[in-house]
Amino acid sequence: MxxxxxxxxxxxxxxxxxxxxxxxxxxxxxxxxxxxxxxxxxxxxxxxxxxxxxxxxxxxxxxxxxxxxxxxxxxxxxxxxxxxxxxxxxxxxxxxxxxxxxxxxxxxxxxxxxxxxxxxxxxxxxxxxxxxxxxxxxxxxxxxxxxxxxxxxxxxxxxxxxxxQPVITIASFGFSRGVSRTADLMFDMRFLDNPHWIDSLRPLTGEDPAVQEHIRKDPSFAATMDRIEGLLTDLIPRYWAAGKPYLAVAFGCTGGRHRSVAAAVDMAARLRAAGFPVNIRHRDLASPPSDTIEDDMARATGYAGGAGI
CATH class of the missing domain: 3.40.50.300 (P-loop containing nucleotide triphosphate hydrolases)
Incomplete structure (x- = not known):
């Protein structure tokens, strides 16, 4: 040979x-x-x-x-x-x-x-x-x-x-429907202001510009995403050098429709700009919005995440 x-x-x-x-x-x-x-x-x-x-x-x-x-x-x-x-x-x-x-x-x-x-x-x-x-x-x-x-x-x-080339998947999910089973790294975004409690934003998702703009206004969002980006850009080459060709990074929120989706979209864009090949998957994007889920999960976890709770 x-x-x-x-x-x-x-x-x-x-x-x-x-x-x-x-x-x-x-x-x-x-x-x-x-x-x-x-x-x-x-x-x-x-x-x-x-x-x-x-x-x-x-x-x-x-x-x-x-x-x-x-x-x-x-x-x-x-x-x-x-x-x-x-x-x-x-x-x-x-x-x-x-x-x-x-x-x-x-x-x-x-x-x-x-x-x-x-x-x-x-x-x-x-x-x-x-x-x-x-x-x-x-x-x-x-x-x-x-x-x-x-x-x-x-x-x-x-x-x-x-x-x-490493295969990097950025995913979103809702904790109310179970944690991500495939994630190597998982970030909980339920501390962000929750668009679900804004009547005009509730029917939309984190892929919509209006929802993304609302979430970016949260004072914690930019600083948090900067820190996560720094962590990932440091860890991805280390994982690859250690022989791990697949890395799944998941962002979670309560229902999996707004905050986690917007965070996943934002991070995928950041990593692509840094030169990493990235796939994106939204597990619970098609799930219907639910006041009961958002309310119950917020009370159970202590993440109020917006008006109405």
Whole structure:
């Protein structure tokens, strides 16, 4: 092999059964990867190289989980490292237990670790069994809230472009609908003045200029965003140098429609101006505004965030 040529990638796609492994492999195959699902571990070397010896060019994605023959979470990392001529990495697919149960109910399939038990039992066993892989995975992808189109878009961002560039995702979410499951860094923006309590702004979102202007008038906003920007521009190269190619930064507010969205939009623009490639995703932007949610969350957390509370 020409030492000047970068080695192809060997991606182990693993994690929770029902989290979307087949969909991930289909998307990677469409991007030109050589893919196989539920490959017995004893055949890994043969599949990667086959007749290509050490001259493989195309990246390889191998799906393995509790259904795969020889699956051993404690031994898989060493097995991956033993394959020569490739750069091994692990993608762990996660999903909330509630959503996994819903998917099993919808498809009327049994969980592989709960043939004669409720799906919840199998999910709990699998989560404990695969914990070692989750802890050392190069990338974690939670599919709980992702549509098939969003999942494919995320995979294209991570595995369809220049692997020498870090993939940075700036996201917004609402605490009332659960914290972000994919964030590496999370910032709580509920201290900002809340546009929800302004009648003219309530139907709008943080993508609208009027809402952004209102939030920028909060005395805390600019200074806070300056500090977060400084932190991120310092940490991103450090994460990349340490071998972490994917970084998810999430901004949260109560409903996920105003403050967190405006903050995410602002930070994405700042990082792009600094030369970083950035994706942006608003998890709860389409959720309807709710006085009850905003009021209850504000009282519970102590963040008044505007008139009316």
């Amino acid at each position: 020409d030492p000047a040529r970068s080695l192809p990638r060997l991606l182990l796609v693993t994690g929770m059964s029902g989290a979307g492994k087949s969909s991930v492999l289909d998307a990677l195959e469409d991007m030109g990867w050589d893919c196989v699902d539920n490959l017995p571990t004893a055949l890994l070397h043969d599949f990667v190289h086959g007749e290509q010896s050490d001259d493989r060019v195309a990246p390889v994605a191998v799906g393995m989980d509790v259904r795969s023959r020889g699956f051993d979470p404690d031994k898989l990392p060493d097995l991956l490292k033993s394959v020569e001529g490739v750069v091994p990495e692990i993608l762990y697919l996660d999903c909330s237990g509630v959503e996994l149960v819903r998917r099993y109910d919808e498809t009327r399939r049994k969980h592989p670790l709960a043939e004669d038990r409720p799906a919840e039992d199998g999910i709990a066993r699998e989560r404990a069994l695969t914990a070692p892989l989750r802890q050392i995975a190069d990338s974690l992808l939670d599919t709980t809230d992702l549509t098939p189109a969003e999942l494919r878009d995320e995979l294209v961002r991570r595995y369809g472009g220049d692997s020498r």
